[in-house]
Structures are given as structure tokens and as C-alpha cells.
Amino acid sequence: MEDKELVEKLKQDESKNFAFNQLVRKYQQQLYWHIRKMVIDHDDADDLIQEVFIKVYKKIDSFREDAQLYTWIYRIATNECLTFLNKKRKRVFLPIVDLEGVLSKVLDSSPHISGDEVQLKLQKALLKLPDKQRLVFNMKYFDDMKYEDISGITGTSVGALKASYHHATKKIEEFLKMDLNH
Structure with missing residues (x-):
């Protein structure tokens, strides 16, 4: 229908x-x-x-x-x-950082989360993002939504969404680089 x-x-x-x-x-x-x-x-x-x-x-x-x-x-x-x-x-x-730690433990222990180590690291990197950046990243990267559709959902301009996505990818890259170096 x-x-x-x-x-x-x-x-x-x-x-x-x-x-x-x-x-x-x-x-x-x-x-x-x-x-x-x-x-x-x-x-x-x-x-x-x-x-x-x-x-x-x-x-x-x-x-x-x-x-x-x-x-x-x-x-x-x-x-x-x-x-x-x-x-x-x-x-x-809990401050934001502590909630991230709690959710990170859920990722480690949940029987509903499947995925290899790289996927788990990406999910943990995403937890470090502010909620709205994580939301934009999820919708663009995982759901492959168009910025115009995300804009309609979030009420945020396309330009701001592109900037948010760019900042999110940079933060994720930094987290993953730091993680690889440890």
C-alpha cells in the first residue's frame, strides 16, 4: 500500500x-x-x-x-x-561521557549486537559524538539518506547537516586512529 x-x-x-x-x-x-x-x-x-x-x-x-x-x-x-x-x-x-561508557558496555555485552571488531570500534567511536552528530552520521552513512530527507526529518538546513556529517567523520577518524595506536 x-x-x-x-x-x-x-x-x-x-x-x-x-x-x-x-x-x-x-x-x-x-x-x-x-x-x-x-x-x-x-x-x-x-x-x-x-x-x-x-x-x-x-x-x-x-x-x-x-x-x-x-x-x-x-x-x-x-x-x-x-x-x-x-x-x-x-x-x-551521568555526564555525557559516562553515558557513552554505559552504552559502550552494552555494546560489548549485548547478544543482539553482532559484528566484527571493526564494526564494534566504529559503534564505540559513534558513541563519542554528540547525539545530533551521531544521528546525522547514522542517517547519512548507514541509512544512505539524502541530505534533503534528513533536513525534513531533523528540521536542520542541508548546509548545517553537511557540516555536521563532516565533523562527525573527522571525529570518528581521529578516534579510530588513536585506537589503532594503542
């Missing part, structure tokens, strides 16, 4: 549940990995994806079709991730 048709059916009471199931099937995996790359922990990502879909279900009537549906959903998921990470820092009273 095309997004336009999904939106129409989501906004009608008699077809809302069916359309919602279709929507979840269509976007669940992509969104899960988008969220997972930000929060690292499988259980947290699972909880957040449920929150995202609940918000989509409740707020579909406020969706103005001036943006693409997936852009709107990604924006909700992105905001949920950033809010979650901020709450987690405050709840655990």
Missing part, C-alpha cells in the same frame, strides 16, 4: 486498524534500526519503537500531508530518541 493510501485509511475509523497494521509492517524494521543505532540497547529500542507507533496512531489526524509520511514518522522517532537519551542522562545523573 502506498503511503498516500495508508494515510487516507488511517484517518478513517473503519479502516484505521488495518492501515495501522500495514504501516507498522512497512516501517517497523527501518525505524527499529534507526532508533537502535541511537540508543544502542535492544530493550530500549523496542520500547521506543512502540512509543513512536503509539504517537503516530494518536496523531495521524494532525499529519499535514505537506511532508512525506516516512519523514514525519522518522521525525517522531528522532525526537523520541533524543528525549530518551536526555532523560537517561538526567535519571542516571
Whole structure:
């Protein structure tokens, strides 16, 4: 089902549940990995994806079709991730560096993380980035999104996104070089 048709059916009471199931099937995996790359922990990502879909279900009537549906959903998921990470820092009273250490340990011990040593090092390098830089890097590098699409999701200009991506790649390169030298 095309997004336009999904939106129409989501906004009608008699077809809302069916359309919602279709929507979840269509976007669940992509969104899960988008969220997972930000929060690292499988259980947290699972909880957040449920929150995202609940918000989509409740707020579909406020969706103005001036943006693409997936852009709107990604924006909700992105905001949920950033809010979650901020709450987690405050709840655990950890500065950014300590949260990075906690998430790094999750990477080391999680049965849900597979990958070779290089992939693990890249994930640890990403944890050193500020949340928004990590978000831009994930969307551009892993999800192969266009800057225009990322701009629609984050509400950030294309120029700022390009700069953010450039800074992120430089920081990752520096981290990986330092890691190789140790």
C-alpha cells in the first residue's frame, strides 16, 4: 500500500486498524534500526519503537500531508530518541561521557549486537559524538539518506547537516586512529 493510501485509511475509523497494521509492517524494521543505532540497547529500542507507533496512531489526524509520511514518522522517532537519551542522562545523573561508557558496555555485552571488531570500534567511536552528530552520521552513512530527507526529518538546513556529517567523520577518524595506536 502506498503511503498516500495508508494515510487516507488511517484517518478513517473503519479502516484505521488495518492501515495501522500495514504501516507498522512497512516501517517497523527501518525505524527499529534507526532508533537502535541511537540508543544502542535492544530493550530500549523496542520500547521506543512502540512509543513512536503509539504517537503516530494518536496523531495521524494532525499529519499535514505537506511532508512525506516516512519523514514525519522518522521525525517522531528522532525526537523520541533524543528525549530518551536526555532523560537517561538526567535519571542516571551521568555526564555525557559516562553515558557513552554505559552504552559502550552494552555494546560489548549485548547478544543482539553482532559484528566484527571493526564494526564494534566504529559503534564505540559513534558513541563519542554528540547525539545530533551521531544521528546525522547514522542517517547519512548507514541509512544512505539524502541530505534533503534528513533536513525534513531533523528540521536542520542541508548546509548545517553537511557540516555536521563532516565533523562527525573527522571525529570518528581521529578516534579510530588513536585506537589503532594503542
